Amino acid sequence: xxxxxxxxxxxxxxxxxxxxxxxxxxxxxxxxxxxxxxxxxxxxxxx
Amino acid sequence: xxxxxxxxxxxxxxxxxxxxxxxxxxxxxxxxxxxxxxxxxxxxxxxxxxxxxxxxxxxxxxxxxxxxxxxxxxxxxxxxxxxxxxxxxxxxxxxxxxxxxxxxxxxxxxxxxxxxxxxxxxxxxxxxxxxxxxxxxxxxxxxxxxxxxxxxxxxxxxxxxxxxxxxxxxxxxxxxxxxxxxxxxxxxxxxxxxxxxxxxxxxxxxxxxxxxxxxxxxxxxxxxxxxxxxxxxxxxxxxxxxxxxxxxxx
Amino acid sequence: xxxxxxxxxxxxxxxxxxxxxxxxxxxxxxxxxxxxxxxxxxxxxxxxxxxxxxxxxxxxxxxxxxxxxxxxxxxxxxxxxxxxxxxxxxxxxxxxxxxxxxxxxxxxxxxxxxxxxxxxxxxxxxxxxxxxxxxxxxxxxxxxxxxxxxxxxxxxxxxxxxxxxxxx
Numbered sequence: 001x002x003x004x005x006x007x008x009x010x011x012x013x014x015x016x017x018x019x020x021x022x023x024x025x026x027x028x029x030x031x032x033x034x035x036x037x038x039x040x041x042x043x044x045x046x047x
Numbered sequence: 048x049x050x051x052x053x054x055x056x057x058x059x060x061x062x063x064x065x066x067x068x069x070x071x072x073x074x075x076x077x078x079x080x081x082x083x084x085x086x087x088x089x090x091x092x093x094x095x096x097x098x099x100x101x102x103x104x105x106x107x108x109x110x111x112x113x114x115x116x117x118x119x120x121x122x123x124x125x126x127x128x129x130x131x132x133x134x135x136x137x138x139x140x141x142x143x144x145x146x147x148x149x150x151x152x153x154x155x156x157x158x159x160x161x162x163x164x165x166x167x168x169x170x171x172x173x174x175x176x177x178x179x180x181x182x183x184x185x186x187x188x189x190x191x192x193x194x195x196x197x198x199x200x201x202x203x204x205x206x207x208x209x210x211x212x213x214x215x216x217x218x219x220x221x222x223x224x225x226x227x228x229x230x231x232x233x234x235x236x237x238x239x240x241x242x243x244x245x246x247x248x249x250x251x252x253x254x255x256x257x258x259x260x261x262x263x264x265x266x267x268x269x270x271x272x273x274x275x276x277x278x279x280x281x282x283x284x285x286x287x288x289x290x291x292x293x294x295x296x297x
Numbered sequence: 298x299x300x301x302x303x304x305x306x307x308x309x310x311x312x313x314x315x316x317x318x319x320x321x322x323x324x325x326x327x328x329x330x331x332x333x334x335x336x337x338x339x340x341x342x343x344x345x346x347x348x349x350x351x352x353x354x355x356x357x358x359x360x361x362x363x364x365x366x367x368x369x370x371x372x373x374x375x376x377x378x379x380x381x382x383x384x385x386x387x388x389x390x391x392x393x394x395x396x397x398x399x400x401x402x403x404x405x406x407x408x409x410x411x412x413x414x415x416x417x418x419x420x421x422x423x424x425x426x427x428x429x430x431x432x433x434x435x436x437x438x439x440x441x442x443x444x445x446x447x448x449x450x451x452x453x454x455x456x457x458x459x460x461x462x463x464x465x
Contacts, residue, residue, distance in 0.1 A: 004089070007098075007099035007100070007102070008093065008098040008099040008100070009098075009099075010098065010099050010100035010164050011099075013100060013103065013160045013161065013163065013164050014088075014099060014100060014102050014103055016160050017103045017106050017107065017156070017157040017160040017161065018084065018088070018103075018105075018106055020106075020153065020156055020157060020160070021106035021110065021153050021157060024110075024149050024150070024152065024153040025080070025153075025259070025262050027149070028146055028149045028150075028262065028263070028266045029073055029076075029077075029262055029265055029266050029269075031266075032146075032265070032266040032267075032268075032269035032270045032273075033069075033073070033265075033269050035269065035270065035273045036269045036272045036273050036276075039273055039276050039277075040276075040288075040289050040292045040293055041293075092428035092429075093428065093429065094426050094427065094428070094429075095427055095428065095429040096392060096422055096423075097392070097422060097426075101426055104426070126309050129305055129309055130302055130305045130306045130309060131302055164391060165390070165391070165392055165420060165422060166390060166392075166419045166420050166421070166422075167389075167390030167391075167392075167417075167418065167419045167420055168417075168419050171333070171419065173333040174331050174333065211309055211312070211313060212312065212313065212316060214313060215313070215316045215317050215320050219320065219324075226324070226331075227328070227331045227332050227333065228332040228333045228334050228336075228354060229333050230333055230334075230400055230419060230421055232421070232422055232423050232424040233423070233424040234424060235424045235425075235426065243424050243425045243426065244425070244426040244427070245426065245427045245428065247428070248426050248427070248428075
């Protein structure tokens with residue numbers, strides 16, 4: 001397990017890039033969904 | 048076929064179509080992403096040259112492919128908006144820009160995290176890297192210009208010109224490694240002839256590609272919906288939808 | 298399609314085509330600058346290599362790596378046709394090994410047949426990915442392909458000849 005986490009010494013780079021991509025993709029999806037859901041509630045602010 | 052197309056191009060039907068499609072596309076995207084990442088991180092063998100560092104390919108290449116794909120889609124939608132003044136094309140074009148910018152940023156950042164351990168440098172001003180950075184600014188330009196003018200339709204058309212003109216950069220990104228000397232390696236996925244990657248490494252890569260494409264499609268659908276609502280706020284169908292939606296909320 | 302739409306279509310196509318041609322011409326004119334590095338063939342074929350920092354790209358020739366005192370290392374960088382000696386002092390990237398593609402940043406010194414004094418070495422890996430056991434089975438005598446190292450001088454030779462008069 002710890003050997004797997006080490007990624008042959010490149011753990012920091014591999015995990016950082018996956019974490020960064022996860023953050024990007026999750027934000028991309030959730031922000032879009034949330035915007036659609038909230039629009040009806042915040043309609044007044046938008047105008 | 049054409050009646051179906053015209054019906055989809057009308058805002059209310061597109062909105063309902065997106066509502067039905069988006070949850071499935073997004074859900075499937077996340078499921079496939081989990082499968083692809085697990086496969087790539089646990090079961091795929093390490094590379095003969097790069098060892099485990101090569102696994103960054105499973106996030107870097109899908110993001111890069113989609114950044115180019117989204118730009119191409121955005122330019123086509125922009126051209127449709129300019130030529131036919133299609134409201135839906137404007138909306139889709141503007142919805143694609145932020146999604147493409149996120150994926151371009153992910154491409155650049157994961158590329159840096161891959162370049163440092165393998166090449167020995169976070170960043171080099173080589174043709175491919177520079178062209179991808181230009182892509183980021185093109186997306187940014189479309190986002191900014193898309194909301195820069197009071198009249199949303201004029202604003203969208205101004206942004207469409209950037210989108211259309213910037214398409215020149217897409218083949219430069221794609222083929223820079225073939226045309227010029229570059230520190231960046233050539234294409235692995237969309238290359239002809241010899242297989243550049245073995246099957247046990249390629250299958251998770253294709254799964255990750257599909258997953259990223261689905262997630263991007265989901266985000267584009269949702270963002271297009273919001274743009275559509277803003278544009279059509281005063282129309283009957285939005286008012287009806289609003290009543291229905293607020294009534295359904297707890 | 299109405300007449301107005303047809304005109305707009307032609308307009309969009311013309312703008313994109315015009316820009317495409319402009320980009321193509323610009324990339325031809327600046328081909329040498331767009332090249333990230335020179336190859337050994339480029340350096341040896343040049344009448345005079347500019348005395349400034351430049352990049353040299355090629356493969357580390359098998360059996361050529363010689364470690365000196367401390368971090369000093371000497372090796373030979375080759376493309377498909379030519380080879381030049383490189384001297385470097387510093388930390389090498391993990392991927393640096395014999396048969397590996399590299400890009401070295403430094404100065405060209407013409408004395409004694411020419412040497413490249415590098416102050417930075419980056420590794421250039423290829424686009425092939427495979428498990429170690431398969432790589433071992435497939436390894437050819439040459440190891441790596443030399444095709445990713447394109448000659449920048451080939452194209453710019455004409456330009457250089459034309460510019461040589463002004464230089465002197």
